[in-house]
Amino acid sequence: MDEKIGKTKIQHFVPQFFxxxxxxxxxxxxxxxxxxxxxxxxxxxxxxxxLCGDYLYGKSGDLETWLSELETKSAPIFRAMWENEQLPKYESITQLxxxxFLIVLDLRNPIRFNxxxxxEKLIKNTKSSITGNNVPTDLVTVFKELQSERGKIKSLISAVEIVPNVIDLKYKLLKNVTEKPFIISDNPLAIYNQFLEKRKWNFVSQRGYGSMGLQMFLPLNDKYMLLVYDADVYKVGNKKETVVELNHLESIxxxxxxxxxxxxxxxxxxxxxxxxxxxTLYEKSLRYKKANEAFVNxxxxxxxxxxxKPLEEAIEVGVTDMKINLVVQKINFLSKSVGIKLNDSFAQLRKGVKMNDINVYKKTTAANSGLAN
Incomplete structure (x- = not known):
């Protein structure tokens, strides 16, 4: 066991191959x-x-070993994208x-654990609008469990169950032909939603995996970026091209x-x-609010x-989105997207999606809020 611990002390949340x-x-x-x-x-x-931490995924080494095996399998897929401009075929095992990999890359990031x-802290200090007392704290137990090594293992391994809910998304390569390079960060999968941003949708988060208008931007190297997107909302380049050239510096x-x-x-x-x-980019970024800040309403x-309803309320648990009024060359709204109507649900889901994994809601009643006592 000691030998295993020593080997896995430094654990990368953005793979070294990447x-x-x-x-x-x-x-x-x-x-x-x-x-x-x-x-x-x-x-x-x-x-x-x-982009690493000591024992980020626990000291047993089990989760780190599982992630390493996933990376070994995934590396050739992503290398082929920027080396040969080769994307996985639709409805293939490689696509899955x-x-x-994208979902795990998102879920394994320390931002998620933080x-x-x-x-946990916000829930403990949130007051009921009905009673004025603290809201029920049973969600705290859930948050604590997810932070444990066992919780992390369960969360990451169950990521495969989310894949069917993003398989409807299309994907293309954005090719940067400007003089400036693509860069990455300690949280490189940037999830955005131009559609819900334009519609001024502000509940919980605009970037649940099942959200209508979802976009995922992942830089692959200094010249290529993978874009995964809702093709019922956006048109990216020409219909037949899988590699879309960007020569507009402001887009980059x-x-x-x-x-x-x-x-x-x-x-x-x-x-x-x-x-x-x-x-210069850093100074420009200061104009906008950062993403990934927790809130409870x-x-x-x-x-x-x-x-x-006099005896019921809902707890909204969410995170802040990136909102910069994003405009990128050759990424346009489909004309039919104008006619898409939002419903009265907290989550605006794409057709066929039955979950909204990134968001947490809790409905409280008089009985469990303490009003009935």
Missing amino acids: QRYFSFNNNGKTIGMFNVNNNVFIPSAPIRTQ EMLH LLQDF NQLNILQFLNSTDTINFNHRASEHYIK IHRIDDGKGGV
Whole structure:
């Protein structure tokens, strides 16, 4: 057991194989780093020390071993994207493996674990709009369990169950032909939703995996980015092309700013990113609110007669989204998307999706809120 612990002490939440796609001068060993908190730019830092933590997935090594096996299987899929401009075929095993990797990459990030701690604290201090007392804290037990090693294992391994709910999404490669490179962060899968942003939808989160209008942006190296998107809402390039060239510098800048807003504190890049460019992007990113901040709100429940139900309320548990009024060259709304109507549900789901995994709701009544005591 001690030998196993020693081998897995440094546990990367962004795989080293993925970081190597952005390595300095393609050396496969070092990567550029900018620390957002202290404004420090380092052109070349060891990949082994980047985007990792000690025993992040526990000391048993079981989850780290499982993640390593997933990475070994996934690496050729993503390398083929930027090396050969080759995407998985639709309705193939490779497509499922690609989507599985994306979901795990999102769920394994420390931001997810930190949000659970924040939710726990917020729930404990949230007051009922009906009684004025604290709301029930049974959700705290759930949050605590998810933070444990057992909870992390269960969450990540069950990610495969989410894949059927994103298999409807289409995907293309965005090819950056400008002089500025794509960059990544300590949370590189940037999940956005231009559609719900435009509709000013503000409940819980616009980026649940089942959300209507979902977009996932994942930089693959300095020149290529994978875009996974809701094809019932967006048109990306021409219908037949799987690789869409972007020569509009402002589009590249906006996509890079998403990495700043989605990050905790670290931006990474290769030799093509100058200190001036990274710091300029950082300054621009300060205009916007960062994503991934936890919040808890209390809502009264409509009684359908113009009033509210006197003894019921709903607890909204969510995270802040990135909202920069994103406009990217060759990503456009389909004309039919104008006619899409939003319903009165908290979650605006795509057709065929039966879950909204990223969001948590709790409906409380007089009995469990303490009003009946």
